[in-house]
Amino acid sequence: MTISPATKVFAVIGDPVAHSLSPLMHNAWIADHGLDAVYIALPLRSGDAAAAIRALKGFGFAGMSVTTPHKEAAAQAADRSEAPVANTLRWEGDGMLSAFNTDGPGFLDALDEAAPDWRGRVKRALILGAGGAAMGIGQALSPYVDTVHFANRTPARGAAAAAAIRNGRTLRWEDLERGFGAADLIVQATTLGMRGQAAAPDWPISFCRPTAVVAEIVYRPLETGLLRAARARGLASMDGLGMLIHQGARAFELWFGIRPDPARARARLIAALT
Numbered sequence: 001m002t003i004s005p006a007t008k009v010f011a012v013i014g015d016p017v018a019h020s021l022s023p024l025m026h027n028a029w030i031a032d033h034g035l036d037a038v039y040i041a042l043p044l045r046s047g048d049a050a051a052a053i054r055a056l057k058g059f060g061f062a063g064m065s066v067t068t069p070h071k072e073a074a075a076q077a078a079d080r081s082e083a084p085v086a087n088t089l090r091w092e093g094d095g096m097l098s099a100f101n102t103d104g105p106g107f108l109d110a111l112d113e114a115a116p117d118w119r120g121r122v123k124r125a126l127i128l129g130a131g132g133a134a135m136g137i138g139q140a141l142s143p144y145v146d147t148v149h150f151a152n153r154t155p156a157r158g159a160a161a162a163a164a165i166r167n168g169r170t171l172r173w174e175d176l177e178r179g180f181g182a183a184d185l186i187v188q189a190t191t192l193g194m195r196g197q198a199a200a201p202d203w204p205i206s207f208c209r210p211t212a213v214v215a216e217i218v219y220r221p222l223e224t225g226l227l228r229a230a231r232a233r234g235l236a237s238m239d240g241l242g243m244l245i246h247q248g249a250r251a252f253e254l255w256f257g258i259r260p261d262p263a264r265a266r267a268r269l270i271a272a273l274t
């Protein structure tokens with residue numbers, strides 16, 4: 001493609017962003033649809049990220065993805081935000097900045113794809129972790145299930161995540177065997193098992209019900225120990241690319257009004273990860 005003064009510029013901002021897969025995913029979709037746009041990665045190291053984002057207004061960016069640790073700052077910087085934590089920004093024609101969170105809805109889209117019948121049968125969800133991703137997923141799941149249990153290494157953070165939703169509960173990290181045994185859906189939303197982070201424990205998959213669905217949001221490596229164990233037991237499972245792709249697809253639609261093809265993104269991302 002040719003970059004001209006008319007080319008619309010999009011970016012992912014965060015710290016770090018050097019290994020982000022978002023530029024690959026969005027530039028390929030931009031090419032699929034013959035759009036005059038480009039998507040780059042901008043590392044933002046700032047003690048006041050909200051001010052830095054507001055200052056971008058004059059540069060003519062069309063939209064941005066926001067990743068750790070700037071999702072709260074992005075919501076604060078916006079003139080209007082649909083959530084207190086945002087992963088997608090869009091500059092409107094009138095210069096106003098709108099903020100959205102596509103993480104939770106993107107997780108649900110991915111779950112619909114991986115386990116299409118989950119809405120009818122998941123009553124009790126167990127989320128491992130209570131960080132930004134875990135909270136977004138808990139909020140998205142909350143209206144569709146009876147209870148959302150958070151099990152987190154630091155209990156206070158788990159309690160805060162549970163208190164933020166109507167049907168939130170906590171489960172002690174020491175009680176994972178019981179939690180795995182009672183859950184219809186288990187979501188691994190800690191950094192455990194991620195390349196470069198602490199190794200994951202032997203998750204108590206043998207305690208799971210045969211109908212349980214196991215979802216992972218770590219995608220480096222694509223097949224984590226949790227997924228390997230769940231698949232060996234024949235459980236329905238979902239890998240970490242599902243959420244990445246679907247939150248991105250929703251952001252792309254917010255920017256361009258076009259729903260891009262998740263399957264093409266998956267093939268490209270798997271090629272990049274292997």
Ligand code: NAP
Nearest residue numbers: 129130131132133134153154157190191198217240243244
């Ligand atoms: P975060 O806010 O920093 O939260 C990290 C979570 O991991 C916390 O619950 C933390 O527990 C837990 N944790 C970290 N080290 C641990 C350890 N050694 N033992 C037990 N728990 C530990 O991070 P985040 O933004 O929620 O992201 C979490 C993971 O999800 C990351 O791997 C990220 O790459 C991935 N992610 C994937 C997608 C996707 O689209 N697939 C989207 C967003 C995030 P404490 O509270 O006790 O510290």
